[in-house]
Amino acid sequence: MPARRRTPSSHAPLPARTLARRARTGFRRFGRSWIGFVSATAVWLVVTLPGCSKEEEKQPPDVVVLPTVYEEDRFFVVPEAENGEKVKFFTSTAGGLFIFADAAERISPATTKSDKPSGGKPTEGKSAEANPAAPVETSKPVDEKAAKTPVSELPAPKFKPGAWIPAPLPTEGVIPQVPSELRKQAGIAAEGVDGMLGDAWFAELVWTLDYPNRRLVLHGDGAYAVPEGANTVPLHFKMSDEGKRLSNYMRIDIGVAGAKLAVLLDTGATVIVTDEAVKSLDDGRPSVRATSYVVASVFDSWRKEHPDWRVIESAAQPAAEPIIEVPKVELGGEEIGPAWFVRTADDVYHDRISQVTDVQVNGAVGGNLLRHFRVILDYPKRLAIFEKPAGSAKPRRP
DSSP, X not given: OOOOOOOOOOOOOOOHHHHHHHHHHHGGGGOGGGTTOXXXXXXXXXXXXXXXXXXXXXXXXXXXXOOEEEETTEEEXXXXXXXXOBOOEEEOTTOOEEEEHHHHHHHSOOSOOBSSOTTSOOOBOOOOOOOTXXXXXXXXXXXXXXXXXXXXXXXXXXBOTTSOOOOOGGGTTEEEEEOTTHHHHHGGGGTTOOEEEOHHHHTTSEEEEETTXXXXXEETTSOOOOOTTOEEEEOBOOBOTTSOBOOOXXXXXXXXXXXXXXEEEOTTOEEEBOHHHHHHHOSSOXXXXXXXXXXXXXXXXXXXXXXXXXXXXXXXXXXXXXXXXXXOEEETTEEEOOEEEEEEOHHIIIIIGGGGSXXXXXXXXXXXXXXXXXXXEETTTTEEEEEOOTTOSOOSOO
């Protein structure tokens, strides 16, 4: 039975603490330069994503090719508001949810602001709770005055026909707005980016991530045809005893050197490699790129057991972690490679991210591996369909 699209019911914001946590989740997705700069002093506002109110236009067609920009094996969406302004969102199946304040203002000029969410009392803005998926905690002190700043709501614009994107259903169409000055602190990874659409945006819907054709496709009614020769694999979510999904983070299994490895499916996994590493890679590509991650204990065992696998020391910023080139990886029923994995501390995935997955995960697979496929992600049915078209990925160092 096709997945049913649900229309968000109102503009009413979720609790400030919940929205702040969703935003804070996402900053690491651009690479480690995003870690730790979101302090408890941030003032959290909310904006309803354009096109998500009850009064908005008709439901989208059954299949929608979203306005997509494809950069270094990662998908960005660039919707255009009716006023002609565009915003560029980074998308990540394991990312957060936010928009920079200056971008929100461009697509929805604030004529009025309300300190009261619809039908409720003024909501105090609160600092973000510790997010189990955040690798590093900020150490900045809490600004009590900023922490009590009321949550506000901005008018929701409409998108132009042909430049539409869906609203995040789990948040009732609401995304948090973060201070524009954080853009500068984020550095090179945030250049030209206006926000992030993460796991809450992807959840509950059906998508095709068409890497060979560089398209992001929404199946509005949940229906699709399984391509001939494609492989269907289960998506594992953390579930309650009653069968309710508790998290939108997806776990899949990959194979490396004959061993199965549980990992996060993270379409936004990104690394910033050092200038020296760029020279060593010698692939003609920029420093900001898609990657995959693996915990230190597994990385070190690979290195010990396979001394012929190439390693570049101090390659990943800002922690100067090494990267390792794995010749072959089993993913989605296919053997692909080579692919680079970034070494990361065990506790990042074992202790923190694994709190929101069904079993302990040992890293994440990102676009440097997914680029070989056309991937259908069916959240309602908890399935992923991997199709590997002939010649889908040109040979290059990943």
